[in-house]
Amino acid sequence: MMADTGSDEVAVIGNIDLTPGEIENNMKNTMGEKGTVLFRKMEINVAEAEKRTVKNAVNMQEIYTVYLIETRPADAASEGTNSTPDSLWRRYSEFEILRNFLLVTYPYVVVPPLPEKRAEFVWHKLSADNMDPDFVERRRVGLENFLLRVASHPILSTDKIFFAFLTEENGWKEMVFETGFQAKADSRLKALNATFRVKNPDKRFAEMKHYGDELQSVISQLLRVRARVADRLYGVYKVHGNYGRVFSEWSAIEKEMGDGLQSAGHHMDAYAASVDDILEEEEHYADQLKEYLFYTEALRAVCRKHELIQYELEMAAQDLTTKKQQQEELATGTVRTFSLKGMTSKLFGQETPEQREAKMKVLEGQIQEGEDSLKEQNTECDVFVKGAWSDIERFKDQKNHDLKEALISYAIMQISMCKKGIQVWTNAKECFNKM
Numbered sequence: 001m002m003a004d005t006g007s008d009e010v011a012v013i014g015n016i017d018l019t020p021g022e023i024e025n026n027m028k029n030t031m032g033e034k035g036t037v038l039f040r041k042m043e044i045n046v047a048e049a050e051k052r053t054v055k056n057a058v059n060m061q062e063i064y065t066v067y068l069i070e071t072r073p074a075d076a077a078s079e080g081t082n083s084t085p086d087s088l089w090r091r092y093s094e095f096e097i098l099r100n101f102l103l104v105t106y107p108y109v110v111v112p113p114l115p116e117k118r119a120e121f122v123w124h125k126l127s128a129d130n131m132d133p134d135f136v137e138r139r140r141v142g143l144e145n146f147l148l149r150v151a152s153h154p155i156l157s158t159d160k161i162f163f164a165f166l167t168e169e170n171g172w173k174e175m176v177f178e179t180g181f182q183a184k185a186d187s188r189l190k191a192l193n194a195t196f197r198v199k200n201p202d203k204r205f206a207e208m209k210h211y212g213d214e215l216q217s218v219i220s221q222l223l224r225v226r227a228r229v230a231d232r233l234y235g236v237y238k239v240h241g242n243y244g245r246v247f248s249e250w251s252a253i254e255k256e257m258g259d260g261l262q263s264a265g266h267h268m269d270a271y272a273a274s275v276d277d278i279l280e281e282e283e284h285y286a287d288q289l290k291e292y293l294f295y296t297e298a299l300r301a302v303c304r305k306h307e308l309i310q311y312e313l314e315m316a317a318q319d320l321t322t323k324k325q326q327q328e329e330l331a332t333g334t335v336r337t338f339s340l341k342g343m344t345s346k347l348f349g350q351e352t353p354e355q356r357e358a359k360m361k362v363l364e365g366q367i368q369e370g371e372d373s374l375k376e377q378n379t380e381c382d383v384f385v386k387g388a389w390s391d392i393e394r395f396k397d398q399k400n401h402d403l404k405e406a407l408i409s410y411a412i413m414q415i416s417m418c419k420k421g422i423q424v425w426t427n428a429k430e431c432f433n434k435m
Contacts, residue, residue, distance in 0.1 A: 037151065037152055037153065037154055037157040037158070038151040038152075038157040038158070038162075038163070039148065039151040039152035039157060040074060041073065041074055042071050042072070042073060042074055042151065042166070043070075043071065043072050043073075043074055043085070044069070044070075044071050044144070044147050044148060044151055044166065045069070045070045045071075045085075045144060046067050046068065046069055046070075046140050046141075046143045046144035046147065047068045047069075047070045047087070048067070048068045048140070049065050049066070049067050049068075049136045049137065049139075049140045050065065050066050050067075050068070050089070051063060051064070051065055051131070052064055052065070052066055063131065064091060065091070065092065065131070065136055065139075066089040066090065066091050067089065067090055067091075067092070067140055067143055068087055068088075068089055069087065069088055069089075069090055069147070069166060070085040070086070070087045071085055071086050071087075071166050071167065072084075072085040072086065086167060088167075088168075088169045090165070092114075092117065092139070092143070094165070094172075094173070095114055095143060095146065096114065097173065097176055098161070098162065098165050098176070099111060099112075099113075099114055099146075100181070100185075101161055101176050101179070101181050102150070102156055102159070102162070103185075103298075103301065104181040104182075104184050104185050105159070105161075105179075105181060106155060106156060106159075107301075107302065107305045107384070108302060108305070108384050108387035108388035108391060109153070109155055109156060109302070109387075109388075109391050110295065110298045110299050110302055110391055110392060110394075110395040111150075111156070111298050111301075112146050112149035112150055112153070112156075112295070112298070113146070113291060113294030113295055113297070113298055114142070114143070114146055114294070115138070115139045115141075115142025115143060115145075115146065115287065115290070115291070116139070116142075116290060116294070119132075119135055120223075120290070122227060122283075134280060134283075138283060138284065138287055141284070141287070142287060142291070145291070147166070150162060154394075155391070161175060161176055161179070186305070186308060190308065193311075197311060198307050198310050198311040198314060199314055200310070200314065201307060201310060202306060202310065202385070204389070205302075205303045205306045205307070205388075206303075208299065208303050208392060209299075209300050209303035209304070211299075212296045212297075212299040212300040212303065213296075213300070215292070215296050215299075216293060216296040216297070219289055219290075219292060219293040219296070220293060222289060223286060223289055223290065223293070226282075226286060226289075230279055230282060233275065233279070233417075234275055234279060237271065237272050237274070237275035237278075238272055238275065239272075240268045240271045240272040240424075241268065241269060241272035241273075243264075243265070243268040244265040244266070244267075244268035244269035244272065245265070246265075247261045247262065247264050247265030247268065248261070248262060248265040251265065256435065257435040259434075259435075260431045260432055260434050260435035261431070261435070263431040264427075264428040264431040264432065267424050267427045267428050267431070268424070268428070270424075271420070271421070271424040274420070278413075278417060281413065282410075282413065285406060285409060285410045285413065288402070288403075288406040289403075289406065291402075292399060292402070292403060295395070295399070299392070299395065302388050302391075302392065305384070305388075306381075306384060306385065306388060309377075309380065309381050309384055310381065312377065313374070313377045313378065313381055316370065316373055316374045316377055317374055319370060320367065320370040320371065320374055323363055323366050323367050323370055324367060326363055327360065327363045327364070327367060330356055330359055330360055330363065331360070
């Protein structure tokens, strides 16, 4: 079986079953501690990956990968002490559970994505097998980056479950599931319904959701182009190996020119062999782009959650308006809108004063409950918007910085590759001059 099969998958787009007061307190407690995020207190590394084999429920062998998380106090390094780090092993599926928990608990946060579970947008000479050592190594780097992203986030870094994930070998899953986060997860159907039925969407969130769609499209295209370029580059490098073979064969039949041809052939062979390391290095730059490809879904999840809150707010307001209209109709004895109930009253007689008074009392109670609920939902929406927009602004700054650095590094790598090609042919020219 493939790695991490049978994991606890949770389809989540975000949820917020906390009360507005709990949300606001959570935000205040965490936003006020930006200077003491976990990243400043603890060193976090995903030091290595290891394949393991176990017997599953049907007595078949299951091969999976685990990752070693090492942590130590940050002040230990600053003081020059070499304390042994605390360590524990985690499967990729456990990272998924952690992220799904964060999505549900902090729906107003653009939660950092996990690295891909299976390779996407790869050039055809590179293995897409998720058990391939090179892919596992890149995923190890990606998982470490995920932990560092969470640990440096002003809100997520203070979460107790996240700290337990890093430090508790056993019992961590039980702690997570005891929170009941799975039951709080909004269904995709519910969110889709809100998307199409909300009457007054917030323009800022609508534009941000559209931006997320466009960013995903652009990065996907960029990764596809990069994969095609890598394929062609691989071919160009490997063809230089043919130069090496031809020069070597030619040198065997030449006396005066033989040494020069043989040396030029060696340069071509070395050039052809170097492409594997170069393109493996390029995959790390591609992984940086992929991170933001996956970030776009987290960004859209925040926008969808706002749509859902807005839709529920509109439904509550509409229900309250209907109740007040019913109250007015009972008080005046007139029916403004056509209804089956109104027709029945005309055919079979009006309600008695006692019946009308009883219904009025019921409606008064429902209206009061509706007003209280609407006020609470308005507060919830305001708190969500404040927290979400603050985190979106933080994410935009991070994105601009990271993508700029990634593109510059990629350009520098391409320049270096071109210089290497020029150097190879310069060396070949010198060999030819000596013939």
